[in-house]
Amino acid sequence: MKSWTSFSLILTFCGFLIQSALAEEKVSFSDSELALIRSHGPWPVPTNPDPSNRFSGSEEAIRWGEQLFNDTRLSGEGNLSCASCHQQELSFSDGLTRSTGTTKVDRNTIALANLRLNRWFGWAGRSDTLWAQSIHPLLDSREMNATAHIIADRVINYEDLKANYQALIGINPLSESPENLMVNIAKILAAFQETIQTPPSKFDQLRRAVTDGASIETNQAIVRGLKLFVGRGKCSLCHFGPNFTNGEFHDIGLPYFLDNGEVDTGRYGGIELLRKSPYNRAGAYSDEPIQSAENNPSYFMRLQHRNWGEFRVPSLRNVSKTAPYMHNGTLKTLEDVVHHYSTVDIERLHADGETILQPLNLTDQEVEDLVAFLETL
Numbered sequence: 189m190k191s192w193t194s195f196s197l198i199l200t201f202c203g204f205l206i207q208s209a210l211a212e213e214k215v216s217f218s219d220s221e222l223a224l225i226r227s228h229g230p231w232p233v234p235t236n237p238d239p240s241n242r243f244s245g246s247e248e249a250i251r252w253g254e255q256l257f258n259d260t261r262l263s264g265e266g267n268l269s270c271a272s273c274h275q276q277e278l279s280f281s282d283g284l285t286r287s288t289g290t291t292k293v294d295r296n297t298i299a300l301a302n303l304r305l306n307r308w309f310g311w312a313g314r315s316d317t318l319w320a321q322s323i324h325p326l327l328d329s330r331e332m333n334a335t336a337h338i339i340a341d342r343v344i345n346y347e348d349l350k351a352n353y354q355a356l357i358g359i360n361p362l363s364e365s366p367e368n369l370m371v372n373i374a375k376i377l378a379a380f381q382e383t384i385q386t387p388p389s390k391f392d393q394l395r396r397a398v399t400d401g402a403s404i405e406t407n408q409a410i411v412r413g414l415k416l417f418v419g420r421g422k423c424s425l426c427h428f429g430p431n432f433t434n435g436e437f438h439d440i441g442l443p444y445f446l447d448n449g450e451v452d453t454g455r456y457g458g459i460e461l462l463r464k465s466p467y468n469r470a471g472a473y474s475d476e477p478i479q480s481a482e483n484n485p486s487y488f489m490r491l492q493h494r495n496w497g498e499f500r501v502p503s504l505r506n507v508s509k510t511a512p513y514m515h516n517g518t519l520k521t522l523e524d525v526v527h528h529y530s531t532v533d534i535e536r537l538h539a540d541g542e543t544i545l546q547p548l549n550l551t552d553q554e555v556e557d558l559v560a561f562l563e564t565l
């Protein structure tokens with residue numbers, strides 16, 4: 189009996205040795221995995237000014253835009269600014285499940301960064317420009333609860349705002365229509381937001397090390413996590429390229445009920461709002477000189493049943509700093525996110541569902557590895 193116990197103890201011990209040896213074994217990548225890893229860089233991605241916004245890239249606009257971003261006078265009650273929800277010390281998000289303006293809103297605050305790389309804005313892509321996306325919180329009664337008239341009044345009646353407006357735009361705000369004035373303020377806010385960028389990360393070093401053989405101090409958990417990300421996890425298919433997003437919309441099987449039992453229609457509602465909006469890129473407020481079908485992204489959009497419950501694939505750059513996660517903020521940590529993908533219920537994905545997603549059934553070690561990798565981004 190005694191000898192059996194020690195025998196099995198020895199066996200367990202050997203098992204442990206083998207396991208930890210395996211765990212420390214150097215990870216190797218296939219050619220297609222290496223190609224995917226390469227495609228997640230280089231970083232930063234060079235960008236051009238936004239042709240739909242004539243203030244894009246202007247130093248003066250950027251400076252005033254930053255002040256306006258922090259200015260509570262743009263809200264109806266004079267108590268909220270963009271920075272109330274997009275707080276710089278929290279990577280321009282707010283750390284809340286769902287943000288609160290005059291009252292609680294339906295979705296999680298998106299951390300603002302690298303916005304020139306976006307094709308669509310908001311979780312449902314309701315805007316096709318950054319300046320149009322900047323108008324919505326001004327007007328939304330649950331967010332800043334202002335109107336074009338309120339904003340025009342404030343700019344006309346506060347000397348500093350009036351002087352800045354006159355200096356930058358060259359027009360006395362008194363002779364502007366409130367709509368024009370509000371759009372100009374939104375474009376100046378956009379000029380500032382375009383400058384918010386995430387610096388190269390630990391991942392960018394790792395990428396060079398793996399693809400060019402440069403040496404790097406890193407633990408194998410991170411490298412195993414990277415292999416899961418581009419390999420069996422298939423994360424790269426949607427979290428694609430240097431900004432870790434394909435910029436499009438998918439359903440990953442999260443609940444989409446709101447508090448009142450209504451459904452958040454996601455991309456479906458986003459397309460409807462975008463088409464109705466007077467501020468879309470095809471509209472009269474865009475500074476783009478040519479209004480042809482080719483440079484109007486919404487022209488090619490078709491409203492499809494599959495758009496119900498789809499949300500935009502978020503960038504994963506800086507993701508360890510922007511908890512909680514998902515459009516409704518329901519996943520608190522990166523472990524929770526990885527568990528979601530590990531156990532995803534494919535029955536929940538709607539009819540024309542996602543063929544990419546399958547439960548990954550990850551071991552505890554693999555969950556840790558994938559989280560360690562996400563933390564390098």
Ligand code: HEC
Pocket residue numbers: 257268269270271272273274287288289290293295296297298299300301303306308309310311312313318321322325326330331332377381
């Ligand atoms: C009450 C909180 C709140 C305030 C105030 C607020 N935002 Fe937001 N912001 C959000 C939420 C929530 C989202 C996600 C909205 C959605 O997709 O439905 C968001 C999304 C955005 C996005 C989209 C980012 C992306 O990657 O698509 C931009 C840009 C933005 N806000 C800019 C602004 C600006 C500019 C202001 C001030 C004029 C502002 N926000 C004020 C909560 C807020």
Ligand code: HEC
Pocket residue numbers: 417421422423424425426427437438439440442498499500501502503504507510512513514515516522525526529542544545558562
């Ligand atoms: C089918 C496309 C798709 C695949 C594959 C995919 N994702 Fe996602 N991911 C999304 C979408 C869409 C969202 C946002 C969903 C929502 O909010 O409703 C998301 C959200 C996330 C978030 C939250 C980010 C935030 O800021 O809230 C993380 C982290 C994430 N995914 C990591 C991963 C990892 C790791 C994998 C691989 C195991 C993966 N994703 C595979 C589409 C995908």
